[in-house]
Amino acid sequence: MNIKAEVGKIGVEARKAAGILANISSTVKNRALLKMADDFVKEAKGIIKENVRDLAYAKEQGLSGAMIDRLTLTEASIKGMAEGLEQIAALPDPVGEVTGMRRRPNGLLVGKRRIPLGVIGIIYESRPNVTADAAALCLKSGNAVILRGGSEAIHSNLAIARILQRVLRETDIPETAIQIISTTDRDAIAEMLKLEDHIDLIIPRGGEGLIRAVVDMSRIPVLKHYKGVCHVFVDESADIEMAVAISLNAKAQRPGVCNSMETLLVHSGIAGEFLPVVAGRLREAGVVLKGCEKTRAILADIEEAIEADWYEEYLDLILAIRVVENIEEAMAHIEKYGSLHTESIVTSDYRNSQRFLNEVNSSTVVVNASTRFSDGFELGLGAEMGISTTKLHAFGPMGLEELTTTKFIIYGDGQIRT
Secondary structure, X not given: OXXXXXXXXXXXXXXXXXXXXXXXXXXXXXXXXXXXXXXXHHOHHHHHHHXXXXXXXXXXXXXXXXXHHHHOOOHHHHHHHHHHHHHHHHOOOOOOOEEEEEEOOOOOEEEEEEEEOOEEEEEEOOOOHHHHHHHHHHHHOOOEEEEEOOHHHHHHHHHHHHHHHHHHHXXXXXXXXXXXXXXXXXXXXXXXXXXXXXXXXXXXXXXXXXXXXXXXXXXXOEOOOOOOOEEEEEOOOOOXXXXXXXXXXXXXXXXXXXXXXXXXXXXXXXXXXXXXXXXXXXXXXXXXXXXXXXXXXXXXXXXXXXXXXXXXXXXXXXXXXXXXXXXXXXXXXXXXXXXXXXXXXXXXXXXXXXXXXXXXXXXXXXXXXXXXXXXXOOOOOOOOOOEEOOOOOOOEEOOOHHHEEEEEEEEOOOOOOO
């Protein structure tokens, strides 16, 4: 295979498809999404059969438990993928929305119309559900998409893509609106990242190493999310039962994902009462605890947390704990060690909750709930394209609106500029 020629052809076809897709009605797009969802459920066994091949390869290669968890598909997770597509179909179509119409002194009527970005390239690891989620979000927002998954999920991704493309054909949408790079050769990524004439935005989803490599190589704008070092701060006024439940969920419900808690910050005024209780629950869930000197004065048998731990995205059943004197110290810790992903405060103090919301500079800030809600599905976006921890052009979980931009539209009745 001539990888350069093959990837270049995919780019050309995607650009052609994007021009057609931008003008396809919501009714047609929604019909396709619902058919895709229905076919996923009907063909779940076939998808799982291909996923088993990937899992066997992943285990042979010694992939971590967290990576295998992300890779695994079940009938329940495939049903969840289908529900995500159904939710996307039910959401308002952002394309064509007109906002901000205003009359200028010269009589011109000026406003903005929402339009697709064009062609989006997705480079991702492990999670085959991204194939469905990304394709569906791009389809609904009028964007063509080029998908390049990891070698560890190739059979799962191709099985999902075959269903997606078949439905496009059946609903008279260009099949090339959703394309997948079928080779696992890494040179395909390098060639993809040179297609600045055909691809408008690159979204990498995976580990920090992958994302930094994509940023270094790309000629195309990249939407970045290096890692998720997420915090829960248990304030002095927190309800202990609530704080324990939130901490346990944020760390142990699914530790291998980017919105799981990596560091627990605890106000010194509640630490003596709270830490023994939460430590017991976390240990029952298999979590290994590391702590600062003040934490270890209360939990004497836990490991010592070193400076590197505060920066660490464990993606595992490991948790760093730090006792702080006040909310200022908690926010200073988050500012220094956080990754602009998701932070939560557990508090009964309204003033502190508002300070946390206003002063913590992360893409999602939560009061009295788990960091695990930083997710497009949970936030009502249907599925999500990813989570951006940079502010251009989106910040936080990306749904349909974040996959569009706007152009100015002007109505006149003969005006000329003097």
